[in-house]
Amino acid sequence: MKNKHSLYASFGIITCIVFFYASMTGWAVWDSIQTKKWGPRGHSLVHK
Amino acid sequence: MAGETHRPGIPATKAPGLSQKVFNCPSCGGGIILRALGQSVSVACRSCGSVIDATNDNYQIISKASEQLTIEPLIPLGRRGKLHGVLWEVIGFMVRCDGPGIYCWREYLLFNPMRGFRWLMEFDGHWNYIVMIKETPTTDIARKGREAGIYMGKTYFLFHKGIAKVSYVMGEFYWRVKVNEEVEVEDYILPPEILSSETSGAEVTWSMGEYLEPDSVRLAFQVITPMPVPIGIAPNQPSPVSLHSPKIVKNWKAFIVIVLLFQMLNIIRFKNERAYSQSFVFQPQDVAKTQVSPPFELKYGTTNVEFTLHSPVQNTWVEVQIDLINDSNGKTIEFEKGIEFYSGRDFDGSWSEGHQTASILLSSVPAGTYHLNVEIAGPASPQSTPIHVLVKRDVLTWSNFFWTIILISVYPLIVWWRSRSFELGRWVQSDFSAYHHHQEGE
Numbered sequence: 001m002k003n004k005h006s007l008y009a010s011f012g013i014i015t016c017i018v019f020f021y022a023s024m025t026g027w028a029v030w031d032s033i034q035t036k037k038w039g040p041r042g043h044s045l046v047h048k
Numbered sequence: 049m050a051g052e053t054h055r056p057g058i059p060a061t062k063a064p065g066l067s068q069k070v071f072n073c074p075s076c077g078g079g080i081i082l083r084a085l086g087q088s089v090s091v092a093c094r095s096c097g098s099v100i101d102a103t104n105d106n107y108q109i110i111s112k113a114s115e116q117l118t119i120e121p122l123i124p125l126g127r128r129g130k131l132h133g134v135l136w137e138v139i140g141f142m143v144r145c146d147g148p149g150i151y152c153w154r155e156y157l158l159f160n161p162m163r164g165f166r167w168l169m170e171f172d173g174h175w176n177y178i179v180m181i182k183e184t185p186t187t188d189i190a191r192k193g194r195e196a197g198i199y200m201g202k203t204y205f206l207f208h209k210g211i212a213k214v215s216y217v218m219g220e221f222y223w224r225v226k227v228n229e230e231v232e233v234e235d236y237i238l239p240p241e242i243l244s245s246e247t248s249g250a251e252v253t254w255s256m257g258e259y260l261e262p263d264s265v266r267l268a269f270q271v272i273t274p275m276p277v278p279i280g281i282a283p284n285q286p287s288p289v290s291l292h293s294p295k296i297v298k299n300w301k302a303f304i305v306i307v308l309l310f311q312m313l314n315i316i317r318f319k320n321e322r323a324y325s326q327s328f329v330f331q332p333q334d335v336a337k338t339q340v341s342p343p344f345e346l347k348y349g350t351t352n353v354e355f356t357l358h359s360p361v362q363n364t365w366v367e368v369q370i371d372l373i374n375d376s377n378g379k380t381i382e383f384e385k386g387i388e389f390y391s392g393r394d395f396d397g398s399w400s401e402g403h404q405t406a407s408i409l410l411s412s413v414p415a416g417t418y419h420l421n422v423e424i425a426g427p428a429s430p431q432s433t434p435i436h437v438l439v440k441r442d443v444l445t446w447s448n449f450f451w452t453i454i455l456i457s458v459y460p461l462i463v464w465w466r467s468r469s470f471e472l473g474r475w476v477q478s479d480f481s482a483y484h485h486h487q488e489g490e
Contacts, residue, residue: 004459005295012303012456019307019452023314026351030447031409 073098074107083126083139084159088220092140094125099227102220111226119143122170122271123156125219129269131168131177131260136160138168138269140219147211147230157221165222168265169257173275174282175265176242176257185236185243185254194482197236197243199256204236204243206480207283212246235283239474242284259284281474289466296460303456311449319348319442330366330424330433341420341437343375348442350414356407356438359387364426365402366433371421372410381410387435409445 022029069082078095082088082102090110091102099110121141123129128137140157153171160166167178185199195206213230229248236243240259245252259282262275324344346353359366365388372381385408391400426433475481 005299008296008459009299011459012299015452015455016303016306016310019448020310022448023310025412026353026442026445027411028352028409028445028447029411030451031445032411 071105071107074100075109075112081126082220083137084161084165084220084222087159087165087222088139089222090224091220092217092225094218097217097227099217099225101224110224119216119218121154121156121218122273122275123168123265123269127269129265131158131166131264131268134160134163136163136166138219140217140221142214142218142221142225143216144212145215147213149213149215152215157219167255168260170265170276171282172280173262173278174285175260175262176282176284177260178244178255178257180253180255183254184252185245187234187236187245192482195480199243199254202238202241204238204241205482206234207237207242207475207478208235208480209233237284239284240286257284259286280477281470283474283477285474287467287470287474289463289470296463300456300460304453307449307452307456311446314444314449318444320444321347321441322438323347323353323441324420324439325437326420327434327436328422328424330426330435332426332428332430332432337423339422339424341422343417343419344439345416346413346418346441347415350412351442352445353410353413354407354440354443355383355385355410356405356440357385357387357435358405358438359433359435360404361387361389361433363390363392364388364429364433366424366426366435368435368437369423369425370437372413372418373421374414375417375419377416381413383408383410409443 018029021027069085071080071082072078073080073093073095075098076093076096078093080091080093080100082091088102090099092099096112098112101108101110121138123138123141125138125141128135130136136158137160138156139159142155142157143152144155145152151171153169156168156170158166158168165180167176169176169178181199183199185197185204187195187197189196189198191203191205197204197206210233211230212233214225214227217225217227232247234245234247242257242259244255244257246255262278265271266275323346324341326341328339353372355370357368365386367384367386369384370382373379385406387404387406388402389400389404390402391398393399420437420439422435422437424433424435472483475483
């Protein structure tokens with residue numbers, strides 16, 4: 001359990017650092033994923 | 049339900065240096081060893097089960113066994129073992145059961161000439177090390193809507209009330225033990241501790257039990273025979289994923305506060321500046337024709353850019369492909385966005401689908417002078433469609449914030465869920481469970 005808590009503490013610190021970095025550089029992680037991977041390429045509702 | 053350790057109060061320990069004594073059972077003639085000479089009040093013959101008065105050399109029979117002895121204790125009488133740094137000798141063994149006799153548990157009386165008596169109790173493979181206490185805990189109080197007892201400043205929750213009846217004895221004891229003698233019992237728990245009371249007439253005795261891992265008992269007393277496999281969850285078994293003591297909640301709270309503070313700083317810090325806006329028009333004959341914007345400035349180092357596209361489409365669609373081109377180095381970021389909006393009426397009333405506005409956020413775009421190449425596609429239609437493009441620089445985003453909160457909360461939530469499942473498993477055996485109240489109330 002103790003090791004898991006240490007791992008969690010490390011994970012939390014890294015997550016916070018990534019959040020800081022993303023905020024400082026305007027890196028919107030979720031939007032980047034959407035744009036790059038699943039961003040709309042055409043449209044689902046319309047048949048061309 | 050068991051988990052109980054109920055016996056009269058322990059007499060004061062006499063001087064050390066006590067020796068053993070051997071005599072013959074007045075009932076069957078079998079040899080009996082008195083290991084706690086001067087301390088033991090009664091002794092049960094392991095040959096015939098008769099309980100004999102051990103306070104004087106007359107060795108009068110207190111009670112005779114009604115049936116043949118068949119129970120062999122896991123830890124033999126006379127076996128010595130070290131628990132909590134003290135060498136104990138097993139001098140007595142008894143089996144007790146609840147009122148209906150459904151649940152039975154086994155108790156081993158331990159003796160050390162310097163320390164006196166202790167108990168080892170085993171039920172369903174779970175073990176407790178038990179010390180009699182002289183102080184009387186405060187009971188009949190409510191904590192968090194439950195009956196509780198307080199001892200040494202700690203709150204113990206009522207887990208069990210019932211009857212404990214002696215069904216079998218072997219070896220010696222510090223009171224005149226009798227088969228079938230009954231006492232009322234109450235158990236209060238604060239894992240890994242269990243606070244138990246035994247009431248017989250006007251006499252109430254209290255004991256404090258501590259959960260022991262079966263392996264620690266096996267190693268201490270060199271038990272060769274297989275230990276009973278623990279079944280279920282013991283009343284005072286410590287949770288392997290307890291949220292109460294670990295640092296996890298403390299860490300989680302600290303992370304939440306840090307992230308909240310930083311997001312509040314972001315609210316102030318982000319400029320959310322309108323960098324550029326222009327209306328483009330889509331003509332059906334202009335398919336694949338690129339429209340070029342005048343140059344515009346994106347400031348503030350490397351940060352994000354948000355594009356908001358609006359078109360008053362009605363039961364139709366347009367698709368916009370935009371290239372954001374850095375005029376100084378030609379680097380291009382391209383993306384596509386569709387705008388579509390449909391509405392109408394049917395049997396269920398009016399309906400609509402899609403939006404006339406769409407937005408997209410580009411991450412980490414360096415400062416510089418840029419222009420847009422815009423290509424618009426749409427259905428073949430005689431009408432032209434206007435599309436308004438708004439470019440905002442250094443926009444506050446919430447997705448990072450929420451994803452951070454989710455990520456740092458996943459592990460604490462798993463631990464909380466596992467801890468709760470464990471506690472539900474524990475309290476399902478109790479008539480005094482707070483979880484029962486919640487479930488009944490739901």
